[in-house]
Amino acid sequence: MSRNAPIGVFDSGVGGLTVARELMRQMPMEQIVYFGDTARVPYGSKSKETIILFSRQITKFLLTKDVKAIVIACNTASSFALDTIREELSIPVIGVIKPGAITAAQTTKNGRIGIIGTQGTINSGIYTRILTEINPELQVYEKACPLFANLVEEGWLYDSVTIEIAERYLNELQGYEVDSLVLGCTHYPLLRHTIQKVMGPDVTLVNPAFETAKHTKDVLLENGLECSEQMPAHKFYVSDGAEKFKAFANTILPCEVEEAKGIDIEQY
Amino acid sequence: MSRNAPIGVFDSGVGGLTVARELMRQMPMEQIVYFGDTARVPYGSKSKETIILFSRQITKFLLTKDVKAIVIACNTASSFALDTIREELSIPVIGVIKPGAITAAQTTKNGRIGIIGTQGTINSGIYTRILTEINPELQVYEKACPLFANLVEEGWLYDSVTIEIAERYLNELQGYEVDSLVLGCTHYPLLRHTIQKVMGPDVTLVNPAFETAKHTKDVLLENGLECSEQMPAHKFYVSDGAEKFKAFANTILPCEVEEAKGIDIEQY
Numbered sequence: 001m002s003r004n005a006p007i008g009v010f011d012s013g014v015g016g017l018t019v020a021r022e023l024m025r026q027m028p029m030e031q032i033v034y035f036g037d038t039a040r041v042p043y044g045s046k047s048k049e050t051i052i053l054f055s056r057q058i059t060k061f062l063l064t065k066d067v068k069a070i071v072i073a074c075n076t077a078s079s080f081a082l083d084t085i086r087e088e089l090s091i092p093v094i095g096v097i098k099p100g101a102i103t104a105a106q107t108t109k110n111g112r113i114g115i116i117g118t119q120g121t122i123n124s125g126i127y128t129r130i131l132t133e134i135n136p137e138l139q140v141y142e143k144a145c146p147l148f149a150n151l152v153e154e155g156w157l158y159d160s161v162t163i164e165i166a167e168r169y170l171n172e173l174q175g176y177e178v179d180s181l182v183l184g185c186t187h188y189p190l191l192r193h194t195i196q197k198v199m200g201p202d203v204t205l206v207n208p209a210f211e212t213a214k215h216t217k218d219v220l221l222e223n224g225l226e227c228s229e230q231m232p233a234h235k236f237y238v239s240d241g242a243e244k245f246k247a248f249a250n251t252i253l254p255c256e257v258e259e260a261k262g263i264d265i266e267q268y
Numbered sequence: 269m270s271r272n273a274p275i276g277v278f279d280s281g282v283g284g285l286t287v288a289r290e291l292m293r294q295m296p297m298e299q300i301v302y303f304g305d306t307a308r309v310p311y312g313s314k315s316k317e318t319i320i321l322f323s324r325q326i327t328k329f330l331l332t333k334d335v336k337a338i339v340i341a342c343n344t345a346s347s348f349a350l351d352t353i354r355e356e357l358s359i360p361v362i363g364v365i366k367p368g369a370i371t372a373a374q375t376t377k378n379g380r381i382g383i384i385g386t387q388g389t390i391n392s393g394i395y396t397r398i399l400t401e402i403n404p405e406l407q408v409y410e411k412a413c414p415l416f417a418n419l420v421e422e423g424w425l426y427d428s429v430t431i432e433i434a435e436r437y438l439n440e441l442q443g444y445e446v447d448s449l450v451l452g453c454t455h456y457p458l459l460r461h462t463i464q465k466v467m468g469p470d471v472t473l474v475n476p477a478f479e480t481a482k483h484t485k486d487v488l489l490e491n492g493l494e495c496s497e498q499m500p501a502h503k504f505y506v507s508d509g510a511e512k513f514k515a516f517a518n519t520i521l522p523c524e525v526e527e528a529k530g531i532d533i534e535q536y
Contacts, residue, residue, distance in 0.1 A: 039318050040308050045421075050307050050508045150418040153313075161432055168429070240318045266534050 001068050001091060004227045006031040006235070007216070008067030010058045013041035014248045015149065015186030016073030019096060021253055022213035023071070024234070027220075031231035033065045037265060039239035042149060043076040044118025044185070051120070055081035059089065060268040065235070068225050071216055072096065075117050075184050075208070079124040092219050099215040100182050100208030101130040105138060107204050108180040114173040114203075115142040116195075117184030118149065127184060141176045145169040149187040157190055166191070166198045174199065182206045190252075236260040269336050269359060272495045274299040274503070275484070276335030278326045281309035282516045283417065283454030284341030287364060289521055290481035291339070292502070295488075299499035301333045305533060307507035310417060311344040312386025312453070319388070323349035327357065328536040333503070336493050339484055340364065343385050343452050343476070347392040360487050367483040368450050368476030369398045373406060375472050376448040382441040382471075383410040384463075385452030386417065395452060409444045413437040417455040425458055434459070434466045442467065450474045458520075504528040 009020050013036045020034050035058055037043075043051055055077050062070055069092040072078045072085070078095030086093040104113045115127040122144040131140050147165055156162050173181065181203050183189055189207050196205055220226045238245045238260050246260040277288050281304045288302050303326055305311075311319055323345050330338055337360040340346045340353070346363030354361040372381050383395040390412040399408050415433055424430050441449065449471050451457055457475050464473055488494045506513045506528050514528040 039314060041313075045309075045509070046307060047508050146422055147415070147418055150415055154414055161429060161436070164429055164432070240315050241313070 001225065002066075003068065003225050004229070004231060005066050005068035006033045006231070008033050008035070008059075008062035008065065008070040009073050010035040010037070010062065010070070010077070011074040011186060012036070012043035012076070013038045014245060017249055017252055018186050018189045018209040019071060019073035019212055020234075022209045023216060024254055026213045026217055027226070029230050030227050032234040033062060033067055034234065034236045035062060036236070036238045036245055038241050038245055039265065042118070043074060044120045044146065044149065046076070046120060048080040051077055051080040052084050055085055056088075057265050057268040059085055061237070061263065061265060067091070069094065069216070069220065071212065073186055073209075073212070075186065076120040079121050079126040092223060092225070094212065094216050094219060096186065096208045096212045097126055098130055099211035100184065100206050101127055102134065103211045104180045104182050104206045105131055105134045107206060108138070110177065110179045111137060112139045112141070112176055112178045114176070114178035114181040115140060115184050116145045116148070116169070116173075116181065116188065117142070119144045119146055121184055127182065139176075141173055141178055143169060143173055145185075148191060149185060152187040152190050158194060162191065162194050163198065166194050170195070170198050178203065180204045180206055182208065184208065233258070237263050239263065239265040269493065270334075271336065271493050272497070272499060273334050273336035274301045274499065276301050276303070276327070276330035276333065276338040277341050278303040278305070278330065278338070278345070279342040279454060280304070280311035280344065281306045282513060285517055285520055286454050286457045286477040287339060287341035287480055288502075290477045291484060292522055294481045294485055295494070297495050297498050299495070300502040301330060301335055302502065302504045303329060304504070304506045304513055306509050306513055307533065310386070311342060312388045312414065312417065314344075314388065316348040319345055319348040320352050323353055324356075325533050325536040327353055329505070329531065329533060335359070337362065337484070337488065339480065341454055341477075341480070343454065344388040347389050347394045360491060360493070362480065362484050362487060364454065364476045364480045365394055365452075366398055367479035368452065368474050369395055370402065371479045372448045372450050372474045373399055373402045375474060376406070378445065378447045379405060380407045380409070380444060380446045382444065382446035382449040383408060383452050384413045384416070384437070384441075384449065384456065385410070387412045387414055389452055395450065407444075409441055409446055411437060411441055413453075416459060417453060420455040420458050426462060430459065430462050431466065434462050438463070438466050446471065448472045448474055450476065452476065501526070505531050507531065507533040
């Protein structure tokens, strides 16, 4: 495997761009091949079997681009499909759950950690499982916030409606006096100001996108897979709505996205 | 084609059950074969090409059940795929747009009609096109309400947040003094009380689900396709989350749904 090959990154849609953004910031020489499954978004309400099927199709597609590693930049797909995909491939496969969980375990002072995510991620109970493996004494409180991703897609990031919905979702976690809160869906970092406002200044927000990029860098170094020179421009593929995706990507990425290419993912 | 064959009905998910419900009420002897594309829901934000591809796969599946007619119980799919599907099949294919539009044109007194729907339906401009074909003097005001379907799926039908969001979306239409409002997404009839409250008692809500069922009955009669005796129980198929679908269906349908069967729609 060439160290100058690209890193494959995928998500159900645009959310994983928050992970791609951190990868770009922390490893500016690497090339990213991003796939957003915009034809089948969202993943959060879908079953494990369906998410594994979709993830397999996407990794098959990314392998045609000769990627040296794959980052599953989606909490739902990381919850449901990471183990399966990792077993099936010989290159490193990195999910977004564990890096965020480890940081949360290190950050908390009172041992009470909150997790917010999609219905799929929360129902899987994966954060509680991983966190109590790290430290059985941690108390983990999980809460699904299904409308958060929709609010991000509507662009209502700092809105009074968003604050009211956030208060309703987060009230329960405040009652449990969590001092660390994991943003367990890749859309949520875009709501971090509203979430911080509602939770108050004493709660530390953990952004798995940042931690995942850090972990990816470590994995590449350990495997001698970090690139040796400046790589060419990143590439973006989607299963639908390439123009809309491109516009959104250009609002949040540090690089200019000149093209997002539509592909038929069901062929893989 | 046998008159005692079932009627095929499809939607992106559960929304089309509001249409199935009206079909059951108005034609209690008919059998319905329903397909909800829960693995790929929602359709409202996807492109025309993708919606045509999905609709073709679904009609192929329904034809394996020997349906005598197909009702596209989804505004987005009716906007984008009705003409294509109708051309490709020899059985009657009915969409939800035209029946609602005709009723709105008959209902309005001041000639000002409001349309609410998904981004896909509104961007297509199909309601304005059909309504001005019926009567070029009608003034049509369209407004996408992307969060409405999410609020229905969250179950917040009469919620203060839902009222605030409805006020924000509908304020513009109130400014245009519409006296008829078409609920142009199959989820919206479940929000009709909130929408009526915000719009006030002088605005007539048009429910395309009701009008589509009436029109379907007429089409079957015209073609000698109405069933001649009580047919067996309805059948339900989905592309994901069969148990969740079944639970939702049982809350809104007049019949008991004993089973919803998962199928792999991408094989069709």
